[in-house]
Each structure stands twice: as C-alpha cells, then as structure tokens.
Amino acid sequence: MSATAENPPAPAAAAAAVATAVVAASVEDRVTARVISDDPLFRKIPVALRFAPAEPLAVRIVFPAGLSPEGTENEWVFPRALLEAGLQAPTGTGDVRVWPCGRVQAVVEFHSPEGVAVIQFDIAALRRFLRRTNAAVTRQA
16 A cells, blocks of 8 residues: 555655665765875775765765774774865865875875875776765755
8 A cells, every 4th residue: 555645654664764774875985095105016995985965065985894903994084075176176274184196096185093004096096986976965955
C-alpha cells in the first residue's frame, strides 16, 4: 500500500526515508595517493575522500589503519574551500596546506605534533570529488 494524503506514512518510515536521502547524498571516493619523502621511491597508498551533507563546508581525507602507529584510520577534516583553492594556488597556514604541483598533481601537507606528512594526489581525482560534493550540496538545497 502506498502512502497518500489520507494514509500518511508511519513516522518510522518517514524517518527511514530521510536517513536514506542523507546517506544517498554522502560522497566517498577511493583514490591512490603518493607519500612524498626523502626516499627516491615514492610509496602509493589508498586514501578515502569523504563528504557528508551534515557538514557541507568540510571534507575528510582518511588514511588506512596500516599507516598509523596505533593501527587505526587517520582522518583529517578541513574546509572544502581550502581544497578547492589549493588546486589553483598555494593555500593554508595551519594544519593542512594545499598547492598545485604542475598541471596534473596537487600536494596536501598535513602538520601534527608527531610530524609532517606530504601527500601527492592527481588533480583530476580531487576535482572529480569536489564536483560530486558540489552536486550533493546543490541537491540538499
């Protein structure tokens, strides 16, 4: 039986529909990045790029558990605008800094008390992710 004005959906069903809509608008891309270090051979790592409509101004970059001494995922949350601007020109003065590296690469530098991690991404992958986040924000509006 479908819901109509005379037969509205049950509150639980309505809440489930809203939860499904929020999940559907979330964005996650899995990309391969490169750790930049003094070693002449770079190391490729899997990275998750995440966006949740509940935080429309933020993006998350999640590194796999195998990279941290604690054996847990390492998640960095920072402004989506910082990532967008950093694809055009060097941006950021705090814990996260982003800049283009040539025409096809971008560097994201993460600062923590434990040290600095410098990670290189393909700009095309970051732009594709940002387009999807912008579309998700537009759908939510």
